[in-house]
Amino acid sequence: MRTDKNFINNEFVASSQGEMISVYNPATEALVGQVQAATTDEALEAVSIAAKAQKDWRAKTSTERAGYMHKLAEALMARKDAIGQALADESGKSLEDATNEAVYAADITRYHAEWARRIEGEIVPSDTPNESLLLQREPIGVVACLIPFNYPVFTLLRKIAPALITGNAVVVRPSNNTPTSAFEIAKAIQDAGIPAGIVNILAMDHGTAEAVCTHPKVGMITLTGSVGAGRKVLEYSQVNIAKSSLELGGKSPAIVEPDADLAKAAAQIAASTLTNCGQLCTAIERVYVHESVYDDFVAQLKQQMEGVKFGNRLDDASLMGPLINENSRLNIHQMVERAIDDGATLEIGGYIPEGKGHFYPPTLLTGCRQDMEIVQEEIFGPVLPVLTYRDIDEALELANDHQFGLASVVFTENYRTAMKVANNIEAGELYINRTPADPYQGYHAGWKRSGLGGDDGKHGMLDYTQTRLVVMNY
Numbered sequence: 001m002r003t004d005k006n007f008i009n010n011e012f013v014a015s016s017q018g019e020m021i022s023v024y025n026p027a028t029e030a031l032v033g034q035v036q037a038a039t040t041d042e043a044l045e046a047v048s049i050a051a052k053a054q055k056d057w058r059a060k061t062s063t064e065r066a067g068y069m070h071k072l073a074e075a076l077m078a079r080k081d082a083i084g085q086a087l088a089d090e091s092g093k094s095l096e097d098a099t100n101e102a103v104y105a106a107d108i109t110r111y112h113a114e115w116a117r118r119i120e121g122e123i124v125p126s127d128t129p130n131e132s133l134l135l136q137r138e139p140i141g142v143v144a145c146l147i148p149f150n151y152p153v154f155t156l157l158r159k160i161a162p163a164l165i166t167g168n169a170v171v172v173r174p175s176n177n178t179p180t181s182a183f184e185i186a187k188a189i190q191d192a193g194i195p196a197g198i199v200n201i202l203a204m205d206h207g208t209a210e211a212v213c214t215h216p217k218v219g220m221i222t223l224t225g226s227v228g229a230g231r232k233v234l235e236y237s238q239v240n241i242a243k244s245s246l247e248l249g250g251k252s253p254a255i256v257e258p259d260a261d262l263a264k265a266a267a268q269i270a271a272s273t274l275t276n277c278g279q280l281c282t283a284i285e286r287v288y289v290h291e292s293v294y295d296d297f298v299a300q301l302k303q304q305m306e307g308v309k310f311g312n313r314l315d316d317a318s319l320m321g322p323l324i325n326e327n328s329r330l331n332i333h334q335m336v337e338r339a340i341d342d343g344a345t346l347e348i349g350g351y352i353p354e355g356k357g358h359f360y361p362p363t364l365l366t367g368c369r370q371d372m373e374i375v376q377e378e379i380f381g382p383v384l385p386v387l388t389y390r391d392i393d394e395a396l397e398l399a400n401d402h403q404f405g406l407a408s409v410v411f412t413e414n415y416r417t418a419m420k421v422a423n424n425i426e427a428g429e430l431y432i433n434r435t436p437a438d439p440y441q442g443y444h445a446g447w448k449r450s451g452l453g454g455d456d457g458k459h460g461m462l463d464y465t466q467t468r469l470v471v472m473n474y
Contacts, residue, residue, distance in 0.1 A: 032089040040208045086184045130473060153181050249406070282436035291389065411433055
């Protein structure tokens, strides 16, 4: 079992009296680590340290900051095995997937470092003679980064990399379910020589996290999490009118047209729903199938999902791993039971396995209706409800009749259908003949209750800046 300390001002610091947070492997329920949560005073001191360090960091040229970030990417690669092992132990992921997540984190760090010479302002014509309007992009200051449990390594760098290249300092709160990988990343930050105080990583309870987010020197709060957590952040942001960037819940619809490659669609939808045991914001969580191919498609989808077994991925990487904790499993199982009571047909799965680990089987529900809870609420587990539709207009109406709007999918060989969906789907992303994968050159931003602002690409990077207008009269 490992014991970690909080990372403040480039040093690992023992908390004076914070509560001990225990970390368990969700596949075995074994205790794998402990970290003492920072006290509120310690966390607020970290914010003050970050604010002071940020003044020197913003004064560096963007290319200087990029140099540090390239070194960080190299340090992440050098430590990818240790980061991967920590992530696998705390999350139940396979060692291969966990290590690959560290590699992907290094990739997105390099990507943002390459924006160094592309953080551009504007020169705007003035209505006044002999005058120029200069619109500059400036850092916000200190950014509070709230990291989820499902992809904690990638998401941590997804947030701090654009914050750093634009001249900000960060205070990071990793999920209390998966904090150990964050402290392995902190070692890479030391290795890279990132100046002291620029990146601070602290385990916190909810009260301390609120104190950080409402500190007057925190100018931005970025969260990947649930809608409930997003509402909390919006409350925090009101105190000092801090900027908020929220990537919240998802309920990705997949539309399967009669001209689609049904075998390909079934295989990809099953894989999307079952990846990381369904703990993925963009996982397909509802499927709309044209009535003419419904029976054929459901048979293929059932076959695909039946072929996926669950268990400890450290023993066998081909297995589907566990949910993060027992509360998650119980909530998902209760949703499935309510759906069956409401008229859905259970095709496979739908039970709580015996033995250690928070496992739940691939679960397929047919005969679902649009008004069912299982169709309307985020599941965040390996459960898939299937519905039928008559034509593409009805499919779009059903797909859009929803509180969420993160990702969406259509399987069709007709470019007219594809473009109709592209121009009418109410979601931040549409994937045509493939499932969601969050390319970091794009812009990962949700509509409706799926969030505010976004991550990735030019627009995600610029979210970490604010503007200054300089009116120069000559």
